[in-house]
Amino acid sequence: MRKLKKWQLFSIIGASLAVVVGALFFMFLNGGNSSETAAESKPYVQQAKEGSIASSVLLTGNVTANNEQYIYYDSTKGDLDSVLVNVGDQVAAGQALVTYKSAEAQAAYDAAVRAVNKADRQLHDLETNGVTVNTTGDEETDGQSVAQAQRSADSQAADLRDARADAVDNMNKAQAALNALTVTSTADGTVVEVNRDVSKSTTGTTQTLVHVVSNGNLQVKGELSEYNLANLSVGQEVTITSKVYPDKKWTGKISYISNYPKDGQQATAAPAAGSSGTGTASSSKYPYTVDITSEIGELKQGFSVNLEVKNNTQGILVPASSVVADGDKNYVWTLEKGIAKKVEVTLGNADAENQEISSGLTKDSKVITNPTDSLKDGQEVKSYEEAN
Known part of the structure; x- marks a missing residue:
């Protein structure tokens, strides 16, 4: 037997240890990845539900009276005789406010x-x-x-x-x-402006004599973009907030949306390619009105407010993670009696968590919320977990 030198013996031992350690490390990695892959591939199933997608439509507007009356100086009636009210007066419908003499x-x-x-x-x-x-x-x-x-x-x-x-x-x-020659109030209200210093102007400038606002419920008025015009409708509910009272909320309902741009404005199209035009693209604005349905509380006329429009549409909702895109089509994997099925669906609105399904599913459908590329149509799924 040939006697090994000391350095040769140490080399053999080191190599053996390296092999053992490498094998153990490889087994550890394989074992860890196998567990992780198995956990990730385990399907989670959730039943589709009926509900509304949270609206992301935000509007701004100003609080106004739902009825107000402006009395302007009218020289065709004659000379101004008397303004019969003062700021802060409470007036009744039919009460005389201004008189002329002719x-x-x-x-x-x-x-x-x-x-x-x-x-x-x-x-x-x-x-x-x-x-x-x-x-x-x-x-x-x-x-x-x-x-x-x-x-x-x-x-x-x-x-x-x-x-x-x-x-x-x-x-x-x-x-x-x-x-x-006597101008009367058209409704019960409060006098908020009086001007007795007017002249027979020849410039056509409108001069307000008296401004009366009704004592009824308030409204919010503002303007919609053409995009919002296409996505909102009369009757939708809104939540109203004010920077003045950030901890308070009011409710309202859209009562009017104009189909025509404000003051007849029209969007100006951008010039066509190669043309010498200098037009710029602009968006038309459409007036809207919201009736405030809750108690007015601290809300005052003239306040600038923000409005969040609630979506009243009920639809079939599934987790957003369950939708799979394939080209220009969208699919959802359902589970029926333990068998995976790939179902083509039509998508509606969506938010951060849920996707509305316009067609393809019912509220009783069970969908796989974490589909993988390895799923196949008709595949038997023996192990899955129901998600709430």
């Missing part, structure tokens, strides 16, 4: 009244006294004279009645013109 309107009314009175006097005199007939003593001749006089009296009476009717019409019109 000599022409008063004169027209007085003349119409005199015409009516004159027609009344003449008609009364004719009906009371009739007409005078000179008799001759000849019965036949006198009879003819009386008949002719009666016809004349009837004709005069008819003319007087027509004249009186015309005079009454003129009097009513003149009275309406006088009534128009």
Whole structure:
């Protein structure tokens, strides 16, 4: 037997140890990966549910009165006579707020009244006294004279009645013109603005005399983008928040969405390629109104508020992780009696957690929430875990 040198012996021992350690390390890695792969490949199954996708539509608007009245100075009515209210006054529907004075309107009314009175006097005199007939003593001749006089009296009476009717019409019109000199409140409300210092401006500038806001519920008014116009509808519920009171919320409902851009504006298209146009793309804005349905509380007119629109649409929801895209189609793996099935679906809206399925599934479908590339249509799945 040949005796090994010391350095040769150490080399053999080192090599053996390296082999053993390497083998153990390899087994450890394989064992760990096998467990991890098995855990990852274990299907999790969850039943589809019916519900709504959380809306991500956010709007801004301003709190306004649901009914308000502006009274502007109108020089065509005459000279301003008096503003009968002050800021802060509570007014009732029909209460006089502003009066004008017009000599022409008063004169027209007085003349119409005199015409009516004159027609009344003449008609009364004719009906009371009739007409005078000179008799001759000849019965036949006198009879003819009386008949002719009666016809004349009837004709005069008819003319007087027509004249009186015309005079009454003129009097009513003149009275309406006088009534128009007094401007009244259209609803119960609060006076929030009064301006007595106005002039007969020739520039067409609108001058507010009185501004009244109703005491009813408030509204929120704002503008929608053309994208939001296509995704919102009247009747949807909203949650309202204000920076002034960040810890408070109000509820409301969309009551109006205009189908026409604000002030008739139109979007300006960008110039076509190669053209010399300088147009720029812009988005049209569409007015909307939200009725506030909760208690007003600290909310005040004029506040700027944020609105989150709630989605009222109910649909079939599955976890977003269960949807598999394949080209331009989308699929969900379902589990029916232990058999995996690949089902083509049509997608709706989605949020961070859920995907709405427009077609392809029912609320009773069980879907695999963690499908893998190794799944095959018709494959038997013996071991899976139900997820809540």
